[in-house]
Amino acid sequence: MRIEEKELVLPALYIIERDGAVSTSDLIKELTAVFNPSGEDAEILKNRKDTKFSQKVRNLKSHRDSNDMGGYTNINSSGKYTLSDAGKKYLHDNLIQIEYLFSNKFDYEEVSKAASLIRKSNSKKHVVYVYSEDEMISEGKTSIKDTVVRKRSKRLRDAAIEHYKNKDGKIYCDACGFCFEDNYGELGKGFIEIHHEKPVYQYSDDGFESYISEALSKVKPVCSNCHRMIHRSSKRPITIEELKGIIKK
Numbered sequence: 001m002r003i004e005e006k007e008l009v010l011p012a013l014y015i016i017e018r019d020g021a022v023s024t025s026d027l028i029k030e031l032t033a034v035f036n037p038s039g040e041d042a043e044i045l046k047n048r049k050d051t052k053f054s055q056k057v058r059n060l061k062s063h064r065d066s067n068d069m070g071g072y073t074n075i076n077s078s079g080k081y082t083l084s085d086a087g088k089k090y091l092h093d094n095l096i097q098i099e100y101l102f103s104n105k106f107d108y109e110e111v112s113k114a115a116s117l118i119r120k121s122n123s124k125k126h127v128v129y130v131y132s133e134d135e136m137i138s139e140g141k142t143s144i145k146d147t148v149v150r151k152r153s154k155r156l157r158d159a160a161i162e163h164y165k166n167k168d169g170k171i172y173c174d175a176c177g178f179c180f181e182d183n184y185g186e187l188g189k190g191f192i193e194i195h196h197e198k199p200v201y202q203y204s205d206d207g208f209e210s211y212i213s214e215a216l217s218k219v220k221p222v223c224s225n226c227h228r229m230i231h232r233s234s235k236r237p238i239t240i241e242e243l244k245g246i247i248k249k
């Protein structure tokens with residue numbers, strides 16, 4: 001899976017809003033750190049310093065008359081990008097989706113797929129819904145201000161607990177086997193965190209019920225310690241299989 005130039009527009013707007021006026025080389029640095037391109041996009045172009053990925057970021061500027069960057073950004077006197085009002089609005093409308101993708105550091109292929117979905121949803125009538133992992137971590141004490149996202153995420157969390165719990169109603173960490181109820185009794189009953197192995201999103205016009213089995217295949221129950229370890233590296237989360245290997249060692 002390779003990312004297309006137009007799919008970089010929204011992520012680029014996010015960086016410009018976050019960091020203020022940015023140059024193309026800033027954008028290359030930041031977007032490379034966020035996306036961590038792999039495969040063909042990570043290959044260096046012949047006789048150049050650019051990878052295929054960084055070339056696409058560069059093209060955002062050289063093609064700005066024909067891509068959306070023209071309407072969404074301005075170029076200031078130092079040649080740096082700033083957001084136009086239209087760019088601010090577009091970013092704001094998609095902020096939750098883009099923050100979710102950025103904060104979870106999914107694999108390049110997954111981020112590319114999701115970025116493509118979000119972009120296409122903007123040109124159609126239906127919206128892409130995302131689910132937050134935060135809601136599932138702290139049971140209510142969440143950093144997400146959007147109540148709709150919180151409610152939706154809680155629904156997935158509840159469904160995941162229902163799906164993964166044992167016959168006796170207990171739920172175990174997928175990585176280390178820890179059970180809160182076994183260790184904390186009544187206090188720990190029904191407690192678990194839910195990790196998103198892949199981005200969880202849904203079209204607004206798909207019903208939750210029809211979509212739920214696919215969503216459940218992307219999440220896993222983990223205890224709080226294992227969950228922290230999974231997300232410890234700032235580069236990318238490790239997989240549950242990797243963590244199991246580490247615990248075994």
Ligand SMILES: [Zn+2]
Pocket residue numbers: 173174175176177178222223224225226227
């Ligand atoms: Zn665990």
Ligand SMILES: [Zn+2]
Pocket residue numbers: 133194195196227230231
């Ligand atoms: Zn997680």
